[in-house]
Amino acid sequence: DAGITQSPRHKVTETGTPVTLRCHQTENHRYMYWYRQDPGHGLRLIHYSYGVKDTDKGEVSDGYSVSRSKTEDFLLTLESATSSQTSVYFCAIGPQETQYFGPGTRLLVL
Amino acid sequence: AQSVSQHNHHVILSEAASLELGCNYSYGGTVNLFWYVQYPGQHLQLLLKYFSGDPLVKGIKGFEAEFIKSKFSFNLRKPSVQWSDTAEYFCAVAPGRGGGNKLTFGTGTQLKVEL
Numbered sequence: 510d511a512g513i514t515q516s517p518r519h520k521v522t523e524t525g526t527p528v529t530l531r532c533h534q535t536e537n538h539r540y541m542y543w544y545r546q547d548p549g550h551g552l553r554l555i556h557y558s559y560g561v562k563d564t565d566k567g568e569v570s571d572g573y574s575v576s577r578s579k580t581e582d583f584l585l586t587l588e589s590a591t592s593s594q595t596s597v598y599f600c601a602i603g604p605q606e607t608q609y610f611g612p613g614t615r616l617l618v619l
Numbered sequence: 620a621q622s623v624s625q626h627n628h629h630v631i632l633s634e635a636a637s638l639e640l641g642c643n644y645s646y647g648g649t650v651n652l653f654w655y656v657q658y659p660g661q662h663l664q665l666l667l668k669y670f671s672g673d674p675l676v677k678g679i680k681g682f683e684a685e686f687i688k689s690k691f692s693f694n695l696r697k698p699s700v701q702w703s704d705t706a707e708y709f710c711a712v713a714p715g716r717g718g719g720n721k722l723t724f725g726t727g728t729q730l731k732v733e734l
Contacts, residue, residue: 554722605720605721606670607665610663612661
């Protein structure tokens, strides 16, 4: 497996609180992505990064922000969590030919 | 923008039965196509991919997929499924020829294989 870790793996939070999820890679890869997985929707791209401080929006970016100050770390922040952001969040690295996925973070917003 | 449709949301098969999962895509240009699998409690793993060449692509664990350009389809097949194939399967599409790295996924098909 590619060296991708996500933290935390599980989190329960309350509506209106900020939440930051971390994706850490040891592959020194340029490309990193954040997806959310929801029943009936598959995986949807939230944000992606092509390098340090080079990020862009995906198809479901509202309510999320990202930062990438180091090659190995890609942070996803929910500024003010809402119940609709309850989901499983996956980080991925690599170009489209070989995208590797992390183990996921299960987030519950009450 | 590209989109992907997976028409079978849930499939239940007995061991040794043949499998075919449908995938249709919509995109105005050249595409690259993928099938990913997610076993219970695990992350996504790449099963196979098509970029060009022979439209019949063979992947891991005995899976194959056929790209039919005229039908905008990339169906996944396996001649004889095993209990261990129980998983969720996702079709994905990405722009071809340097069009970027963003994958668009279908909604997934839950496959349950019964003994």
